[in-house]
Amino acid sequence: MKRHLLTAALLCLLPMTSDAGVVVEGVRAWSEGDATRIVFDMSGGAKHNLFTLREPNRVVIDISGGALSSTKMQLPRNVGVVRNVRAAQRGQTELRGVRDLSAAVQARSFFAGPAYGSGERLVIDLGDRNAREPVKRAHVDNEARDIVIAVDPGHGGRDPGAIGKHKTREKDVVLSIGRKLVEKLNKEPGLSAFLVRDKDVLIPHRERLEAARRANADLFVSIHADAVDDRRARGSSVYALSMKGASDEAAMRLAAQQNASLIGGVSLNDKEPVLASVLMDLSQNATINASLDIGEAVLAELGKVNKLHRSRVQQAGFLVLKSPDVPSILVETAYISNPDEERKLRNPEHQRKLVNAVFTGIKRYYQSNPPVDTLFARNAGAPSSNGARTYTISQGDTLSEIADRYRISINRLRRENALRSDRIRVGQVLKIPAEG
Numbered sequence: 001m002k003r004h005l006l007t008a009a010l011l012c013l014l015p016m017t018s019d020a021g022v023v024v025e026g027v028r029a030w031s032e033g034d035a036t037r038i039v040f041d042m043s044g045g046a047k048h049n050l051f052t053l054r055e056p057n058r059v060v061i062d063i064s065g066g067a068l069s070s071t072k073m074q075l076p077r078n079v080g081v082v083r084n085v086r087a088a089q090r091g092q093t094e095l096r097g098v099r100d101l102s103a104a105v106q107a108r109s110f111f112a113g114p115a116y117g118s119g120e121r122l123v124i125d126l127g128d129r130n131a132r133e134p135v136k137r138a139h140v141d142n143e144a145r146d147i148v149i150a151v152d153p154g155h156g157g158r159d160p161g162a163i164g165k166h167k168t169r170e171k172d173v174v175l176s177i178g179r180k181l182v183e184k185l186n187k188e189p190g191l192s193a194f195l196v197r198d199k200d201v202l203i204p205h206r207e208r209l210e211a212a213r214r215a216n217a218d219l220f221v222s223i224h225a226d227a228v229d230d231r232r233a234r235g236s237s238v239y240a241l242s243m244k245g246a247s248d249e250a251a252m253r254l255a256a257q258q259n260a261s262l263i264g265g266v267s268l269n270d271k272e273p274v275l276a277s278v279l280m281d282l283s284q285n286a287t288i289n290a291s292l293d294i295g296e297a298v299l300a301e302l303g304k305v306n307k308l309h310r311s312r313v314q315q316a317g318f319l320v321l322k323s324p325d326v327p328s329i330l331v332e333t334a335y336i337s338n339p340d341e342e343r344k345l346r347n348p349e350h351q352r353k354l355v356n357a358v359f360t361g362i363k364r365y366y367q368s369n370p371p372v373d374t375l376f377a378r379n380a381g382a383p384s385s386n387g388a389r390t391y392t393i394s395q396g397d398t399l400s401e402i403a404d405r406y407r408i409s410i411n412r413l414r415r416e417n418a419l420r421s422d423r424i425r426v427g428q429v430l431k432i433p434a435e436g
Contacts, residue, residue, distance in 0.1 A: 021065035022046045025119070029076035030201055036079065039207075040122040048122065050109040059107045061124060062096050144375040146192035147219070147366055149185055150212035152320065153178035153195070154224040157202030162227030164342035171200065173345045174223040177333060180355045181223070188363060188394065190375035196220075205319040212326050218371060219294065219362065220328040222320045225345055226309070227337035234341050235309030236302040236354075237332040240291035241322060242315040290327040293369070298329065298361030305353040306334060306344075331358060360396065367391075368405050393428045406432050 026041040047064040105126045153174040155161035161170025178195055185193035196211045197203055203211075212220040226237065295313035302308065309332070321328040333354050334341040344350040370376035379392040391402060399422040403410040410422070416433050424430070 022063075024068050027076060029079040030203065036126045037207075038076065038124045038126075040124075042120045042122055045111055045120045046122075048109065050107060050124070052105075052107055059105065059124075059126065060096065061109060063122070144378045145373055146190055147371065147374050147376060148215055148217045149191060149193040149362065150196050150215060150217040150220045150326075151178045151182050151185070151193055152208050152212075152220065152222045153197050154222055154320075155202070156197050156200055159202050162225060162336045164227075164336040164345075165231070165339050166342055166346075168336060168342050168346055170225045170227070170336055173225055173336065173351075174333070175200070176348075177351050177354060178223050180351055181221070181358055184355050184359045185362070188359075190379065191363070191366075208320050209323045209326070209328070212328075213323055217326050218366075220320070220323060220326050221358070221362075222318075222328070222330040224330060224332050225334055225336040226332040227335060229337070231338055233309070233335050234338045235307040236299070236334055237309045237314060238295040238299045238302070239314045239316050239318060239321065239330040239332070240295050241288055241328065242317050244317055287323070287325055287327050290369075291321070291329055294327055294362065294365045295329045297365040298331065298358050301357035301361040301364075302331075302354070305350075305357050306341075309335070363394070363396075364401075364405065367394075389432045391430045391432050393424050393426055393430065397424065397426075398422070399424055402430065402432075408433060 022045070023043040024040050025043060027038065028041070029036060029038045049062045050059070052059050107124065107126050109122065109124045111120050111122055153171070155171035155174070157171075159171065161174070163169055175197065178197070182193040182195050185191045194215065196208050208222075209220060226233075292313050292315075299308065299311075299313055303311075313329075316330075318330055321330055334345055336342050336345055366374075366376050370379075379390075379394075391406075399413060399419070400410050403413045406413075412433060413419075413430070414422075416431050
């Protein structure tokens, strides 16, 4: 999506007297599509007021009772809509932040809880006023939409991740793989992908999964490269969230009212505690089951291009997998601590093989399990009264794979479609008979 070039100035906060009620300990910013997010890391919560002004376009935030931890604090510049920073104080009890903009934007603010330890995060989102919300949800042809996939290369910025014997940094490898995967996914009709981390920056784990939730993503894929002390360890792995990790996340979200909601507009804030807990459990159980199925499909394809470290999808409490309503998998592409696999990870051709494997696993899962309002579901066709349906051929499909997917014999598939050979073409529509 084309980025709007907005000129912005963030008016941040000069220190107040020593009896200030809250301290701003850091300010971070990054952009995603047409949206820019700015996060104030604060020692605690504070009353604030956010509003917009026109002619010239401005976004203003007033924060009661606070101070910057240092007048020399590094403030964001040239990130999305944020171009430069100036500072001022408004009276003795209020801090005012102003963004000067070259065009009107939508603005919202909310507290998102601590990223690490204690404190609070005041989040300010700026987006294109003319953009449809959510910006990543793509619609195609008479209400049929794309399946939205968030691809998240791990680590970044000051966190290099694991480092191989030959100084290969995990953050660089997985960003390269992530970019190739998004490019591959976006070429497939019915799929729409975006990068959660599209440059060498460090994004906190919880904000990565929240980026997927804001985009109403159907799938979150975290890309990593494993490492252990034993350089003989090798192979690919896929992880989904563990039940213990899900239980911990449910408790945290239900305790945090601003986060107690599920994709689809289901708010848990007005529900009785027992009902809210049941709804959260149902959502998480369905999400984990879908994650395991997608993970198995991806793992099967990875096994065709690389040795598998584990033959089944593993489960763990990784924070980036903890979204209650977005199926999420973590792909350990290989062991960067193994010199041979480190060499392969640096090879663009091997990266493409890994990308093709992940892409094929994702595509095949959604061909068999398409969300009902998607282009994939329309191409699969609704079953008739006798259980028959249609399927539209996509690039990379083979007749034998389609037969396996729908649990019918290849001979029957040929017979139903009057095929004299296994040759098929992109765009061709096949009749899929009922099983049995």
